[in-house]
Amino acid sequence: MSEFPTTTAQHARAKRNAFTRFLDGVEWLGNLLPHPVTLFALLAIGIVLLSGVLGYFGIAVEDPRPAGAKGVAEDGMIRAVSLMDGDGLRRIFTGLVDNFTGFAPLGVVLVAMLGVGVAEKSGLLSAAVRSMVMGAPPKLVTVAIVFAGIISNTASEVGYVVLIPLGGAIYYALGRHPLAGMAAAFAGVSGGYSANLLIGTIDPLLAGITQEAAQLIDPDYTVLATANWYFMFASTFLIAAIGSAVSIYIVEPKLGEYDASKADPTILDEGMMQQLTDKERKGLRWAGLALLGVLALMALTLWPEWGVLRNAESGDRMDSPFFDGFVVWILIFFVSIGYAYGRATGTMKTDRDVIDAMAAALSSLGLYIVLVFFAAQFVAFFGWTNLGAITAVSGANFLVSTGLTGPMVFFLFILLCALINLSLGSASAQWAVTAPIFVPMLMLIGYAPEAIQAAYRIGDSTTNIITPMMSYFGLILAWATRYQKDLGVGTLIAMMLPYTIFFITAWSLFFYLWTFIIGLPVGPGSPTYYTP
Structure with missing residues (x-):
């Protein structure tokens, strides 16, 4: 193993202050949990048992959606559905395979990794990482990773399947703790999910749900996809700054110096910090030409009025097959630039080399695939039993019961949404259930x-x-274990918890300052107040 360059963060011992001890406690408690695969299996079984109890006692909450809407029961109630009776057990047995194969992230990850495998096996990723980081100031590398993570949300899942493992590789190449690099990327991609300089695929989706909820009070009310653009644009720089600071001054010092003996030997590359050769520079030039070709093809399918991947009915660019199937572009992108690099450097000569690279990439996902099987069952059971919806509605009803009407209500609202998100992870699914409660309620005040x-x-x-x-989450955990084989759920949660604490605190205060102190609109034509 070649000697890595040293950094101040590596040699600085983490101060054992109260906050660090708190994180140590979170990590210790979290790591008392069983292996993640076992944990999800136990959670799935627990949901089945809990549903039987709640179903027996007839637990239910009033559905906030209007009567007659899709999915609303005739009596207007959301009831706990038991999986312990005959119907429930039959549904489990007949749905087990579909739960697994239909788990949305699975297909995205597998398809994307086919392309990433070609780029990795050809040597492109190693050369590209070295070209980016050799001589780069460590703190600027962190800022770039967090910022890139936030921007990646425009392209949906690309940040999860590409940028987070790349963050680990970049830090590893710099001789810094690779988990800190993954944490920085994860914080930007997922913790700063809604911030962006551009309108992303989530914007029109949430706007449509908000509009439907607002029309319960005002039938003519419209909400544009750009409704939050000003605020989210500014939030991009806030989250990038906070995420970088937390990474540099909290997470990386706490992780300390990296012990390479804990890593999967297959990821250790003796040449990660070697200078680029002339052949590698030639390969990067050819990869750059392939990149320009892919970008030109992407533009031709989206930008012109006749673009084949625009929405066939409305001609819209955002709500279109281009973004709905963006993982295909990830595949095309990495296969194209990876093969171009491989041909130029001689690492890829035939189609067999490409096939072998794809096979090797998928073989590294064995743990993730096993994890997904059990995680998919848990998520499916949670949805079937209506426990997620009941949890969300109950939390919203609690907010109503507090009786707050001033701007301070938004701090409680944000905190409650954050808590609900712990059990109902999909942004659109959570908002579809809670928007019919929160939007009319807050409009009326x-x-x-x-x-x-x-x-x-x-x-x-x-x-x-x-x-x-x-x-x-399971994918991030699986990738992290490549750098630390004994990594547990508690370690990952404790590593990311500082980001959550600082993000929600600073972002909430920023929202309050933006809307109620300075009085700026959150988006074009977006008012802060509504007159019933």
């Missing part, structure tokens, strides 16, 4: 739907990184 939606997005984003219910 004088706040506009656009401002309500912006506050919701803060709570929804900031706890993504500490909940196993987040779809990609």
Whole structure:
């Protein structure tokens, strides 16, 4: 193993202050939990048993959605559904395979890894990482990773399947703790999920749900996809700054110096810090030309009026097959630039080399696939039993019962959304259930739907990184174990918890300052107040 360059963060011992001891306690408690695969299996069984108890006692809450809407029961109630009776057990047995194969992140990860495998096996990723980080100031590398993570949300899942493992590789190449690099990327991609400089795929989705909820009070009310753009644009820089500071001054010092003996030997590359050769530079030039070709192809399918991947009915660019199937572009992108690099450097000569690279990439996902099988059952059972919806509605009803009407209500609202997100991880699914409660309620006390939606997005984003219910949590855990074989759920949660604490605190205060102190709109034509 070649000697890594040293950094101040590596040699600085973490001060054992109260906050560090608290994180140590979280890590210790979390690591008392069993292996993640076992944990999800036990949780799935626990949901089945709990559903039997709640179903027996007839636990139910009033459905906030209007009568006659899709999925609303005739009596207007959301009831706990038992999986312990005959119907429930039959549904488990017939749905087990579909739960696994239909788990959304699984297909995305497998397809994306086919392309990433080609880029990795050809040597492109190693050369690209070295070209980026050789001589780069460590603190600027951290800022770049967090910022790139936030921006990656425009392209949906690309940050999860590409940037987070790349963050670990970059830190490893610099001789810094690779888990700190993964944490920085994870914080940007998932903790800062709603912040962005551009309108992403989540914006029109949430706006549509908000509009439907607002029309329960005002049938003519419309909410645009750009409703939160100003606030989320500014939030990008806030989250990038906070995420970078937490990474540099809290997470990395706590992790300490990296012990490479804990890593999977297959990831250790003796040449990670070697200077680029002339052949590698030639390969990067060819990869750059392939990149330009892919970008040109992407533009031709989306930008012109006749673009084949625009929405066939409306001509819209955002709500279109281009973004709905963006994982295909990830595949095309990495296969193209990886093969171009491999041909130029001689690491890839035939189609067999490409196939072998894809096979090797998928073989490294064995633990993730096993984890997904059990995680998919847990998520499916949780949805079938209505426990997620009951939890969300109960939490919203609690907010109503507090009787708060001033702007301070938004702090409680954001906190409640963050807590609900721990059990109902999908942003759209959570908002579909809670928007019909929160939006009309807050409109009636004088706040506009656009401002309500912006506050919701803060709570929804900031706890993504500490909940196993987040779809990609298992994938992050599987990748992290490549650098630390004995890594547990508690270590990952404790590593990400500082980001959650600082994100939700600073972002909430920023929202309050933006909307109620300075009085800026959260987006174009988006008011803060509403007159019933």
